Amino acid sequence: DVYKRQGGIRVPSYTASKSGIAGLTRLLANEWAAKGVNVNAIAPGYIATNNTAALQADETRNRQIQERIPAGRWGDPGDIGGAAVFLASAAANYIHGHILAVDGGWLAR
Template identity: 85%
Template structure:
């Protein structure tokens, strides 16, 4: 059974790998045997240390995914430095908060460009390689997008984030429909409330923190490590017949 989850010989690209969920996923993939390309606006040195401590390679790829300009170079660097590209985790993302009646075009474009447009075009570039590799070797490619609870719910004061993450869910299904027969699995993880730097303000707000915990059946915030098992599963042979699925890892939030 363990062989089904073994990622030895695979190369995984994780965007937004510096901290939080991206780092947790990068480390988990390395623990399962994958070499990792950690992509971010700044070098993910801490992530690289954790990956290398597990005996795996980690290459740092600096790229600002607020535009699609670096997409081709990201794929080229990964292939040159690590010799393959078998797994892509689209984790990089941003959020801007304001009432819908006051939301600016600038904040809309910044979030949608990073969270949705770059996800598509990086998936496209990686998918081209994965499809060709499958034709040549029979090896399957794996794309794991990071969706959100707001792929299912509306939320408040985050219109562009909700739109982008709803778009990620739809894009996941679209790519699965197109690429399943070409040897690429495309799925997504929808994290619940995870204790990261991005949620520090919510965690420190006594009232909001209590309200959140009351809604979560697990009665705790998730950790970046909680995302790791789901990412390994969806990246592994154990998930070869799973396509277009958005897996909620939320402590039961959506079950309430």
């Protein structure tokens, strides 16, 4: 599971919230699937946003991050949007309780 494979370092609140989202996603999927409601989550990797601007500006840390991502780049917010469109589409009608990693392959390493 995406949220059990990476705990983070020195970010206990972030780690706890990721685990909470995973549990809530599964719980709601179990409760709502029979009602025709799909509940899934998206687990983004490093996405180029204002929130990550300091990491991107840090030459050493930026290089280390990009070296660790198999795709070799930061994600774009549109990468998340495409995943959301898929999960909201009829193509995902039989997908329940899934946490979709959109991380350029980060968790595949």
